[in-house]
Amino acid sequence: VKGNRFMKIIGEKINGTRKHVGQAIKDRNADFIRTLAKDQVEAGADYLDVNAGTSHDREGDDLVWLVETIQSVLDTPLCLDSANPQALTVAIKATNKTPMINSISGEPNRLEHIVPIAAENNCPVIALAMDDKKIPESSAVRVSIIQELLEATRQAGIPDKHMYIDPLVMALSTNTQSGEVFFDTIRTIRKDAPETHFTAGLSNISFGLPARSYINRAFLTLAIAAGLDSAVLDPMDKELMRALLAAQLVLGHDRFCRNYITAYRAGEFSTQ
Amino acid sequence: VKGNRFMKIIGEKINGTRKHVGQAIKDRNADFIRTLAKDQVEAGADYLDVNAGTSHDREGDDLVWLVETIQSVLDTPLCLDSANPQALTVAIKATNKTPMINSISGEPNRLEHIVPIAAENNCPVIALAMDDKKIPESSAVRVSIIQELLEATRQAGIPDKHMYIDPLVMALSTNTQSGEVFFDTIRTIRKDAPETHFTAGLSNISFGLPARSYINRAFLTLAIAAGLDSAVLDPMDKELMRALLAAQLVLGHDRFCRNYITAYRAGEFSTQ
Numbered sequence: 001v002k003g004n005r006f007m008k009i010i011g012e013k014i015n016g017t018r019k020h021v022g023q024a025i026k027d028r029n030a031d032f033i034r035t036l037a038k039d040q041v042e043a044g045a046d047y048l049d050v051n052a053g054t055s056h057d058r059e060g061d062d063l064v065w066l067v068e069t070i071q072s073v074l075d076t077p078l079c080l081d082s083a084n085p086q087a088l089t090v091a092i093k094a095t096n097k098t099p100m101i102n103s104i105s106g107e108p109n110r111l112e113h114i115v116p117i118a119a120e121n122n123c124p125v126i127a128l129a130m131d132d133k134k135i136p137e138s139s140a141v142r143v144s145i146i147q148e149l150l151e152a153t154r155q156a157g158i159p160d161k162h163m164y165i166d167p168l169v170m171a172l173s174t175n176t177q178s179g180e181v182f183f184d185t186i187r188t189i190r191k192d193a194p195e196t197h198f199t200a201g202l203s204n205i206s207f208g209l210p211a212r213s214y215i216n217r218a219f220l221t222l223a224i225a226a227g228l229d230s231a232v233l234d235p236m237d238k239e240l241m242r243a244l245l246a247a248q249l250v251l252g253h254d255r256f257c258r259n260y261i262t263a264y265r266a267g268e269f270s271t272q
Numbered sequence: 273v274k275g276n277r278f279m280k281i282i283g284e285k286i287n288g289t290r291k292h293v294g295q296a297i298k299d300r301n302a303d304f305i306r307t308l309a310k311d312q313v314e315a316g317a318d319y320l321d322v323n324a325g326t327s328h329d330r331e332g333d334d335l336v337w338l339v340e341t342i343q344s345v346l347d348t349p350l351c352l353d354s355a356n357p358q359a360l361t362v363a364i365k366a367t368n369k370t371p372m373i374n375s376i377s378g379e380p381n382r383l384e385h386i387v388p389i390a391a392e393n394n395c396p397v398i399a400l401a402m403d404d405k406k407i408p409e410s411s412a413v414r415v416s417i418i419q420e421l422l423e424a425t426r427q428a429g430i431p432d433k434h435m436y437i438d439p440l441v442m443a444l445s446t447n448t449q450s451g452e453v454f455f456d457t458i459r460t461i462r463k464d465a466p467e468t469h470f471t472a473g474l475s476n477i478s479f480g481l482p483a484r485s486y487i488n489r490a491f492l493t494l495a496i497a498a499g500l501d502s503a504v505l506d507p508m509d510k511e512l513m514r515a516l517l518a519a520q521l522v523l524g525h526d527r528f529c530r531n532y533i534t535a536y537r538a539g540e541f542s543t544q
Contacts, residue, residue, distance in 0.1 A: 172521060173529060179522040205522065209529060211514070211541040218518035221493045242483070246490035249444060250451040250477065257445060257481060269483040 006248050006259070008230035010079050010199065011045030014066065016053025025052060025062050030069045037070045043235035047100055051081035059084050063091035071096055085113040092121050100124040103166065106131035106145045111152055119156040126164045126199055127153070129185060135168050137175070139184040142167055146189055160195035164230055169200050172215065173208030179219060183226040190227045199230035217243035225251060242269060278520050278531070280502035282351050282471065283317030286338065288325025297324060297334050302341045309342045315507035319372055323353035331356050335363035343368055357385040364393050372396040375438065378403035378417045383424055391428040398436045398471055399425070401457060407440050409447070411456040414439055418461055422468070432467035436502055441472050444487065445480035451491060455498040462499045471502035489515035497523060514541060
């Protein structure tokens, strides 16, 4: 599914909080990281999320090493996943292409220290619909947090088209309206701020439930219909990527059905 | 997925235009028909579509035989699939439970002869958004056909809640907006006539394309979001039924996630 024309896919797998990845970072195992990067791009990633997952004082060095290691074999843009302004600053300097920043939120500390870095470096930025680490239950509160956030980012000189709003996915197992809250948040913000993008990590929707992959696929399909145009996901999950291709086709986003048919011819539907 | 609380599933498999079924009808092979009926109900069918698929003069006898054969082992309501008023009249007399009628349309002949049968017998009825056998390209024309149809059925005494509107599914391979036309038709009619139901045969959406089952699942998921609350489908297609359960869960229709979890515990997710 290389060169997907529609959704921006942010590959989630280079994350140091995952055991094997954390070990590879500690061991400076470049081959491991390069393979993880190449496999995701081959499977359709447009950006690669890079999360060192290490302690505050090591994070800068580890992020720079990850950036340089990936860039030694790929020119895919990166999504620097950190709340640490110092680490972000040195990692951005190490990038060859303008990276995305993951993430800001209504939390005053992130607003104050990370927004200026994104503005100075002209970085697209993921913005979480939360405040001081609480995730609001209602769509209305999430919308108002995002509206305040957009005022701050506009004032800092970040254009709306660089904003990737993450409405935040809560588990259906704790509230069966979690999907609707997410979709409503997108639909409301789209009306006010039509230039913004929307992104999300998907899998939390199915937390605590069985047969999770079916729930994740239905959620992705319905979120695209609501306006999601980016996602942080595992592009090597073939069933999820097939659902994504099919959703875009059915929603009329796939001119001449070309992307779907091309993916089929490339064998994307032929293996588990 | 027995006793699905949400979508009304109309099992499509007892259709004489399918080769083995046509042969079984000809041979009066009751075991074959009974098995096909029981398997579909076991898999989640709320209604069983019954289409003799035979010539006009045989259709009444064949439908009555099918009705009696199925009713000898099941009390699931039937959906009599015929455009033949005489055949419908005798078949309705043979049923133990009020059947659904599949179908009427804007075609004057069906309007004149089948609407009164549905009204007299208090039957729910599937209404196709077409006129004289042409399927309109646009949503606007389909909506206006349905609006005229609803005037006629109301005048005949059929309440809106007995109407199952089929907006008609056209292939994405001939028009990539076919999905959107379908969803728009549902959304528009729902506003005017909130008591009506919506149904469809799904699989035409993917006609002429590869990897059809993924397209059918995405279409079902998005159609439920638009308001589809019934479908004529193969309930033995496990992946389709799983997609249906997941869609209803993500859309907040599954209180306490109970239906999804119950299906999981019943093994609905454990086999191909």
